[in-house]
Amino acid sequence: MKIAAWNVNSLKVRLPHLLEWLARVAPDVVCLQETKCEDVKFPAAEIEVAGFHWVHEGQKTYNGVAILARTPISNVTRGIPGFGDPQKRLIAGDVEGVRVISAYVPNGQSIGSDKYAYKLAWLEALRNHLHEEVGRSARVAVLGDFNIAPEDRDVHDPKAWQGQVLVSEKEREAFRALLAVGLVDSFRLFEQPQETFSWWDYRQAAFRRNMGLRIDHILLTRELAARCAASCVDREPRKLERPSDHAPVIAELRPA
């Protein structure tokens, strides 16, 4: 089973890239972030013709998360239970015995801002929720845009980024706390090329110069990690005209 996460930065604008990518890569499950559209505007027909079931937790202008899957998606939940949040950042469902969670962690804007406090509160609520999910199932996959570069090697220029949002110690602590409920970063199960990133700023020709961060992740419970055969970033869509600023991340799971 090939599973993936992609922050598309507007599903409407990126639909041609997404459809082309689905056909080329042939994933079984795709978690989307920043769809930026209401549920009624979700491109259902195009996604279904491409061969996917889907669930969407949408919102106008900001946020919005979805799951696409080759097989039906059941037991769908929206948002973090008990965490009243008007921002649409989480959706979960069961796909072929795997609890799949599509997450869009808040950006945090700047250290010390209200949005930073919201990010940390959101991550704390997510941790508590994932603790429950992992308690219920040994097969949980959390995929999405975490807006955290876990280590300095996930940052093109750690000195320039030091103390900034996305790399701050409190955010990294919060990321490690997610792992501590019983999850592993699938990317680090394998030898990886140096300077592998998943996001590059639109400005300063950052992609061409590989000035990026690795902030999109696929977290797996131990049982799924044992089945993981590969984990990578697919840079190809970032090279296209009018790309998302994020590239998809992919993990391959062997059959149970």
Next chain:
DNA sequence: ATGGCGGCTCGCAGCCGA
């Protein structure tokens, strides 16, 4: 130090992202 790019909106400038 700032803004740079791109997407969005009851747009024509400002907000937000990362």
